[in-house]
Every structure is written in structure tokens, then in C-alpha cells.
Amino acid sequence: xxxxxxxxxxxxxxxxxxxxxxxxxxxxxxxxxxxxxxxxxxxxxxxxxxxxxxxxxxxxxxxxxxxxxxxxxxxxxxxxxxxxxxxxxxxxxxxxxxxxxxxxxxxxxxxxxx
Amino acid sequence: xxxxxxxxxxxxxxxxxxxxxxxxxxxxxxxxxxxxxxxxxxxxxxxxxxxxxxxxxxxxxxxxxxxxxxxxxxxxxxxxxxxxxxxxxxxxxxxxxxxxxxxxxxxxxxxxxx
Numbered sequence: 001x002x003x004x005x006x007x008x009x010x011x012x013x014x015x016x017x018x019x020x021x022x023x024x025x026x027x028x029x030x031x032x033x034x035x036x037x038x039x040x041x042x043x044x045x046x047x048x049x050x051x052x053x054x055x056x057x058x059x060x061x062x063x064x065x066x067x068x069x070x071x072x073x074x075x076x077x078x079x080x081x082x083x084x085x086x087x088x089x090x091x092x093x094x095x096x097x098x099x100x101x102x103x104x105x106x107x108x109x110x111x112x113x114x
Numbered sequence: 115x116x117x118x119x120x121x122x123x124x125x126x127x128x129x130x131x132x133x134x135x136x137x138x139x140x141x142x143x144x145x146x147x148x149x150x151x152x153x154x155x156x157x158x159x160x161x162x163x164x165x166x167x168x169x170x171x172x173x174x175x176x177x178x179x180x181x182x183x184x185x186x187x188x189x190x191x192x193x194x195x196x197x198x199x200x201x202x203x204x205x206x207x208x209x210x211x212x213x214x215x216x217x218x219x220x221x222x223x224x225x226x227x228x
């Protein structure tokens with residue numbers, strides 16, 4: 001069974017640029033959630049995708065957008081990067097069944113915005 | 115709305131002594147609760163979860179947690195700390211709606227002294 005994978009592992013961008021982060025969900029999981037973990041803080045929910053549709057969004061501006069593909073992999077796109085976007089971005093996959101299920105996390109992508 | 119409060123940002127114990135990491139939660143309905151561990155430069159790993167079954171939950175690596183509704187607490191314990199337990203621990207709440215998004219506490223860094 002393949003776990004959640006993310007790419008790239010590290011990324012350096014400058015203010016105003018755009019970035020795309022990628023996530024492959026665990027086999028059999030149809031739901032992907034994205035979280036932002038700033039240094040010294042707990043992860044914050046960005047949004048979730050279920051069967052290619054956005055299924056909930058946290059308190060993040062529209063320049064944070066996403067996609068989910070038919071194979072349930074997912075992308076997180078961030079436009080007009082700001083210094084405060086520097087963080088570890090975590091992807092988690094799950095297979096919800098009406099009651100909260102555990103989410104399986106990837107290793108994350110470390111984004112640095114200069 | 116749901117939230118969690120981890121009462122200690124840092125906990126230091128000696129190897130072989132008990133570990134107690136404290137967590138209080140707030141939820142307008144019956145929550146699911148989790149403890150995740152994050153080792154340096156690694157992703158999040160699930161230690162244990164509570165989903166309205168037994169109130170005493172056993173997890174991996176000898177950790178356990180007790181759900182106390184009257185105290186709205188979900189403290190994590192381990193009888194004997196090992197050096198490999200040094201990491202950051204997150205208490206997490208999830209509930210119904212919005213695809214089971216996870217709400218993380220701020221984290222507790224556990225230091226284990228030899």
C-alpha cells in the first residue's frame with residue numbers, strides 16, 4: 001500500500017510569483033485535504049477535495065486554489081505569493097464514511113518565499 | 115465551532131518517567147479526537163483516535179489517552195518515556211460537516227532527557 005506522497009519537498013519562490021504543489025493520495029482514498037503549517041504553529045485547514053469537488057474551505061484567500069484529478073491526486077496553487085505564505089504545506093488523504101475518519105499525511109512541501 | 119487548547123507548549127521529562135500532555139477541547143457536538151506526532155522534518159503520524167467508543171484509547175508506542183466529557187479533556191499519557199518520544203505532539207478535534215476537517219492545537223514539544 002503506497003502512502004501519501006508530495007512534491008516537491010522544498011521550494012523557494014519570490015514575492016508575487018505563483019506556485020503549484022502536488023499530492024498523491026493513499027491507495028483507495030478519494031478525499032484530499034490541504035493544511036498550512038507556519039513555523040511554530042499547528043497545521044491550519046486550507047480546503048478539502050472530495051471526488052474532484054471542493055468540499056470545505058478554511059479561512060484562506062481566493063489566491064489559494066486547488067484541483068483534484070480523476071485518480072484523486074491533487075494540486076494546491078498559490079498565486080501572488082506573500083512572505084507570510086512561507087510554511088510547510090501538508091496534504092492528507094482519507095476515505096470518509098459518515099463519521100470522522102483519520103487522515104493520513106504526506107511528508108509535506110517546505111515553501112520559502114523571499 | 116470546534117477548538118482545542120494544549121495547555122503546555124513545552125514538556126520536559128527524564129527517560130523512564132511518565133509523560134503527560136494535556137489537551138482540552140471545545141465542540142458543539144460529540145467530537146472525534148486525535149493525537150498526532152511530528153518528528154523533526156517529518157510528516158504527521160497518528161498516535162491514537164477517539165470516536166465515541168471506549169473512553170480509554172490505546173495507541174501506538176505505548177501511548178494512551180482518556181476522553182473525559184465532563185472535563186472536556188483528552189490528555190495523552192505514557193508510563194515510561196523513551197528518547198525516541200522526543201517530538202512535537204498535536205491534539206486534534208474533528209466533527210461532522212465540511213468533510214471532517216481537522217482542527218489542530220498549537221502543539222506541545224516533548225523533550226526527553228537522558
